[in-house]
Amino acid sequence: QQQVKQSPQSLIVQKGGISIINCAYENTAFDYFPWYQQFPGKGPALLIAIRPDVSEKKEGRFTISFNKSAKQFSLHIMDSQPGDSATYFCAAGEDAGKSTFGDGTTLTVKP
Amino acid sequence: DAGVTQSPTHLIKTRGQQVTLRCSPKSGHDTVSWYQQALGQGPQFIFQYYEEEERQRGNFPDRFSGHQFPNYSSELNVNALLLGDSALYLCASSIWTITSTDTQYFGPGTRLTVL
Numbered sequence: 001q002q003q004v005k006q007s008p009q010s011l012i013v014q015k016g017g018i019s020i021i022n023c024a025y026e027n028t029a030f031d032y033f034p035w036y037q038q039f040p041g042k043g044p045a046l047l048i049a050i051r052p053d054v055s056e057k058k059e060g061r062f063t064i065s066f067n068k069s070a071k072q073f074s075l076h077i078m079d080s081q082p083g084d085s086a087t088y089f090c091a092a093g094e095d096a097g098k099s100t101f102g103d104g105t106t107l108t109v110k111p
Numbered sequence: 112d113a114g115v116t117q118s119p120t121h122l123i124k125t126r127g128q129q130v131t132l133r134c135s136p137k138s139g140h141d142t143v144s145w146y147q148q149a150l151g152q153g154p155q156f157i158f159q160y161y162e163e164e165e166r167q168r169g170n171f172p173d174r175f176s177g178h179q180f181p182n183y184s185s186e187l188n189v190n191a192l193l194l195g196d197s198a199l200y201l202c203a204s205s206i207w208t209i210t211s212t213d214t215q216y217f218g219p220g221t222r223l224t225v226l
Contacts, residue, residue, distance in 0.1 A: 042219055042220075043115075043199075043217035043220045044201070044217045046214060046215070046217075049214060089154070093215075098159060098167050098169070099144075099154075100156065101155070103152055104153050
């Protein structure tokens, strides 16, 4: 049973556009929701994270929107750049560190 | 400030062999978690170590075992390797908090290929 469902699987956006990636979870014990960026051959790098007592968090061009009642959260990348082209993973954390990841979204930003 | 380091970078083994992967956590971190990332998939939690003890375990067989040393570094051991064990093995470090989940920082991973 997949506990974190991520969509879309792939996304193509024009430079300057907004990239939106969505995730849904089932386990209400999750208390930490990070987003990671991964380039080929590298480990995931933390982009931004949110806890369930906050509905939105913004850091630079990256924003997380969190809907606790719907058990959904999303990543918005404003003014997308070709350098943002990578695979993005949402995750949900519980029990002091165990994280469950989505299957990833491959983002391509066209110049 | 050194981040999470892992060794080796790449490893090729044959079926049935055993392998040991190593991880040094970020400075100031005391907790190490291991993840397996198959090609085209998200990382899957293997287990977590704190105070030299396995604290949590994901859905992985006993062939996967680990160890944490007094300096917080950690090893992942996999016995009786199967073709399906081929993956990127990621180490993540964090600061132990019993009441909530804290930020994890990932290393670059070890690419294991089983032939």
